Amino acid sequence: MTGRFPPDAGLKIGQNLPVGLAMSHFHLFDPKTGVAIRGADW
Amino acid sequence: MSEVTLTNVVKAFGANEVIHGINLEVRSGEFVVFVGPSGCGKSTLLRMIAGLEDITAGRIVIGGTVVNDLPPRARDIAMVFQDYALYPHKTVYENMAFGLRLRKRPDHEIKSRVAEAAGILQINHLLERKPRELSGGQRQRVAMGRAIVRQPKAFLFDEPLSNLDALLRSEMRVEIKKLHHKLGNTVVYVTHDQVEAMTLADRIVVLQAGNLIQYDSPDGIYNRPAAKFVAGFTGSPPMNFLPARMGDGGRSIHLPGGVDVPVPEHRVAECVRHIGRDVTFGLRPSTSLPAMPTHRTSSSFPGTCSWSSRLVPTPLAWCASVAAATAAR
Numbered sequence: 510m511t512g513r514f515p516p517d518a519g520l521k522i523g524q525n526l527p528v529g530l531a532m533s534h535f536h537l538f539d540p541k542t543g544v545a546i547r548g549a550d551w
Numbered sequence: 552m553s554e555v556t557l558t559n560v561v562k563a564f565g566a567n568e569v570i571h572g573i574n575l576e577v578r579s580g581e582f583v584v585f586v587g588p589s590g591c592g593k594s595t596l597l598r599m600i601a602g603l604e605d606i607t608a609g610r611i612v613i614g615g616t617v618v619n620d621l622p623p624r625a626r627d628i629a630m631v632f633q634d635y636a637l638y639p640h641k642t643v644y645e646n647m648a649f650g651l652r653l654r655k656r657p658d659h660e661i662k663s664r665v666a667e668a669a670g671i672l673q674i675n676h677l678l679e680r681k682p683r684e685l686s687g688g689q690r691q692r693v694a695m696g697r698a699i700v701r702q703p704k705a706f707l708f709d710e711p712l713s714n715l716d717a718l719l720r721s722e723m724r725v726e727i728k729k730l731h732h733k734l735g736n737t738v739v740y741v742t743h744d745q746v747e748a749m750t751l752a753d754r755i756v757v758l759q760a761g762n763l764i765q766y767d768s769p770d771g772i773y774n775r776p777a778a779k780f781v782a783g784f785t786g787s788p789p790m791n792f793l794p795a796r797m798g799d800g801g802r803s804i805h806l807p808g809g810v811d812v813p814v815p816e817h818r819v820a821e822c823v824r825h826i827g828r829d830v831t832f833g834l835r836p837s838t839s840l841p842a843m844p845t846h847r848t849s850s851s852f853p854g855t856c857s858w859s860s861r862l863v864p865t866p867l868a869w870c871a872s873v874a875a876a877t878a879a880r
């Protein structure tokens with residue numbers, strides 16, 4: 510996974526990195542067709 | 552009125568069908584961008600609108616006229632090409648005037664239209680120069696000037712900025728957007744550059760292998776992608792995709808490495824129909840945040856930084872890859 514982090518995060522390769530997911534913005538896709546799985550309000 | 556309408560448009564080269572029945576309408580005055588990877592058919596589609604390629608089946612209407620059998624010069628469109636296509640032995644003035652001379656417009660009208668277009672594009676001082684004496688950006692302005700003097704129903708742009716360096720490209724994007732605002736013509740614009748598409752378009756047509764995958768506003772393309780292909784094509788870095796399974800009650804999603812993330816209440820209704828199903832979970836990098844102790848939630852998990860990069864000049868400058876597959880709650 511790739512994430513954007515603030516400039517002062519001072520990331521180094523190999524360091525532990527707790528990651529939080531903004532779950533209000535996730536997307537779902539059908540793994541076979543790639544078509545988006547959407548709710549009725551989309 | 553200068554709508555451009557495509558109905559079931561098909562293109563085949565021999566037995567090889569490359570455009571598979573495209574339906575779309577470009578509204579009068581709208582700026583629509585065709586975007587997609589190399590070979591998706593975007594330039595072929597544009598060239599069919601221009602009349603530079605025959606269509607195998609379907610119908611193309613420009614400004615209320617079916618143009619299937621009309622030659623390019625009778626379609627009342629003007630095209631700007633990636634390589635500018637200027638006549639090297641003619642001056643800027645003559646290049647811009649050429650199309651009007653072919654149409655046998657009177658001299659005073661030609662002078663007036665060229666002067667007006669040169670004024671709009673701020674190239675009045677270049678009118679006596681030859682193309683070889685111009686920079687890439689100036690040549691592209693002349694190519695646009697040649698299109699403007701025609702006063703066409705629609706402008707067609709085929710990757711017009713691809714030969715320019717990054718700085719000039721961003722400057723020309725602004726110029727093109729201003730020009731559209733000033734003239735208000737219908738524009739169909741082809742690019743492989745998603746940033747160009749996102750910044751210029753009123754609506755974007757995303758093409759893949761000759762199929763229209765999504766036709767939507769830039770906001771819709773970015774925030775409500777119709778397919779994984781669209782989601783992966785837009786945004787930099789692109790969206791993260793993980794194999795996942797919908798959990799009990801549609802209230803959680805199982806990610807690799809035993810990570811369960813909760814589904815927020817307002818998204819449960821759409822998830823409940825897929826309980827127990829394999830899904831592809833997608834999340835943009837901008838919504839994968841550092842889980843600082845102050846705002847650690849149940850949707851945070853430990854990871855390991857496998858690379859990082861400063862994205863200049865983005866204020867959020869660090870980009871990190873997280874080995875989620877090895878993460879444990």
